[in-house]
Amino acid sequence: MSTDSAILPVRRLILLHGLASTPKEFSLLHHPLRRLGLQLECPTVPGYSHGMLATDARWTDWVDAATTAVAALLEDGEPAIIGGLCSGAMLALAVADRLPRAPLRGLALLSPLLAYNGWGLPWWYRLRHIAYGLGISRWFAMSEREPYGLKNERMRQWVRAQMDGVEATLVGPASVPLNVVRQSELLSRHARSLLDEQHRPLLALHAREDEICRLDTVRKAFERQRSGVARLEVLENSYHMVSADNDRQQVAELIAGFAARLRPGGDHARTASATHFPTSPRIADAYARTS
Numbered sequence: 001m002s003t004d005s006a007i008l009p010v011r012r013l014i015l016l017h018g019l020a021s022t023p024k025e026f027s028l029l030h031h032p033l034r035r036l037g038l039q040l041e042c043p044t045v046p047g048y049s050h051g052m053l054a055t056d057a058r059w060t061d062w063v064d065a066a067t068t069a070v071a072a073l074l075e076d077g078e079p080a081i082i083g084g085l086c087s088g089a090m091l092a093l094a095v096a097d098r099l100p101r102a103p104l105r106g107l108a109l110l111s112p113l114l115a116y117n118g119w120g121l122p123w124w125y126r127l128r129h130i131a132y133g134l135g136i137s138r139w140f141a142m143s144e145r146e147p148y149g150l151k152n153e154r155m156r157q158w159v160r161a162q163m164d165g166v167e168a169t170l171v172g173p174a175s176v177p178l179n180v181v182r183q184s185e186l187l188s189r190h191a192r193s194l195l196d197e198q199h200r201p202l203l204a205l206h207a208r209e210d211e212i213c214r215l216d217t218v219r220k221a222f223e224r225q226r227s228g229v230a231r232l233e234v235l236e237n238s239y240h241m242v243s244a245d246n247d248r249q250q251v252a253e254l255i256a257g258f259a260a261r262l263r264p265g266g267d268h269a270r271t272a273s274a275t276h277f278p279t280s281p282r283i284a285d286a287y288a289r290t291s
Contacts, residue, residue, distance in 0.1 A: 008079050010105050010259040013038045014070060016084035016091045018113075019184050021172035022050045025085055028170075028244050032252035038259060043069040048091070050168040055138060055177050059187035063094045070095050074102050081259055083108030085243055086212065087184045089204075090114075090191035097194050105262040106201040108255050111240050113188050113213050114221050116181075118240070120147065120211025128178060137179040144174050147211065149241035171241050195221055195230070202230040203258040205251055207238040231258075 013033060017025045023042030033040050045066045047057040054061070074080060082104050084092040089109035096104055116125065122145070131137040148159045148171045155170070162169035195202075206218045215234065222232050233254055238245035 010079050010081055010262050011037060011039055012041065012078055012080040013108065013255065013259070014041045014043070014073060014080050014082045014092075015108075015110075016045065016066060016082075016088035016095075017042060017049065018084075018086035018088050018172055020048070020050050020053050020168075020176045020180060021088075022168045024168060024170055025172065025241070026243050028248055029252055032249055033256065036252055036256035038252075038256055041073055043073065045069055045091070050173050053180065055180060057183070059183040059190070062091060062183070062187065063098065066091050067095045067098045071099060071102065074099070074104070077103055079103040079105050079262075081106045081108050081255070081262070083110060083255075085110040086113045086240065087187060090184070090187050093191040093194050093198070094187065096198075096200060104200060106203065106258065107198070108258060109202065109204040110242050110251065111206055111210055111213065112191075112204055112218060113184065114192055115188060115213055115217050116185065117214050117217060118210055118212040119214075120145070120149075120240075128182070131178055132182055137182055138177055140178040141175040142178060142181050144169075144172060147239055149211065149239050150245050151209070151237060151239045152244075152246050155244060170244055192221060196224055198225065199229060201258070201262060203254065204230065204232045205235055205242055205254060206232065207235045207240065207242055207245075207247070209238075210240045212240045 015026050017023050023044065026040060026042050030040050044052060045062060046052045047054040047065050048062040070082060080103060082092045082096055083089060089112040092107060092109065096107055131140055144163065148156055150156045150159065150171065159169050159171050163174050204218060204222065206215055208215055218232060222230050235242055235247040235250065238247040242248065242251050
């Protein structure tokens with residue numbers, strides 16, 4: 001990284017979408033982030049993204065492809081935050097680990113999928129290991145279902161209408177092969193091990209009522225985080241798809257506040273976000289409710 005780029009403020013956010021989905025998941029964040037001074041970039045990942053999904057790919061193949069895509073975006077040396085939604089957040093952790101010298105000043109994890117254990121999973125999910133053990137998981141799929149990760153009923157209706165099409169919706173595809181879900185579980189396990197030793201400043205945003213991954217799972221993971229650079233913010237009016245649900249403006253403001261406090265050229269461990277960074281009275285009220 002050049003001396004000039006080392007002193008630049010962070011104005012760039014790279015987000016990786018969820019499992020077998022598309023950058024469409026972040027479409028409602030583009031304008032709020034741009035108004036707050038952040039340029040959003042959402043690469044697709046061969047073997048992982050919808051339309052490019054390889055059902056025989058391993059999670060390590062996803063990390064390889066995502067690392068290549070992100071490294072290409074960073075070739076100009078401009079500093080950035082990397083992050084993602086759901087499995088994309090886990091992928092971002094793995095990519096950041098692969099790029100220790102890249103100009104990545106911090107990580108922003110939206111609804112990080114540390115485990116599939118939320119209240120919205122189908123009853124049969126606990127039996128998935130039978131399919132894994134018999135080698136028949138490719139013949140089963142996990143279908144998208146109510147509430148589609150959305151607390152907002154209008155957004156939910158919109159997604160219902162989209163589900164009849166062949167394209168991925170705002171919340172992802174209508175279904176994901178179970179063997180692909182298995183690879184995302186393995187990716188999450190790998191990412192959890194990286195979180196313990198993460199030294200770049202990290203912001204995680206997770207809904208209290210997330211139906212895919214429990215909030216207490218994320219909290220416990222952060223309690224084990226040793227370097228003290230991670231901060232968890234709880235969202236009160238969303239489900240899993242925080243990039244599109246009721247709290248999406250708050251999501252944009254929290255990320256922008258995080259970016260503004262990444263001191264150019266500073267030591268990551270010393271400049272981690274250890275303090276509140278509200279950007280509006282409404283955000284300050286949210287802190288008061290969740291602290």
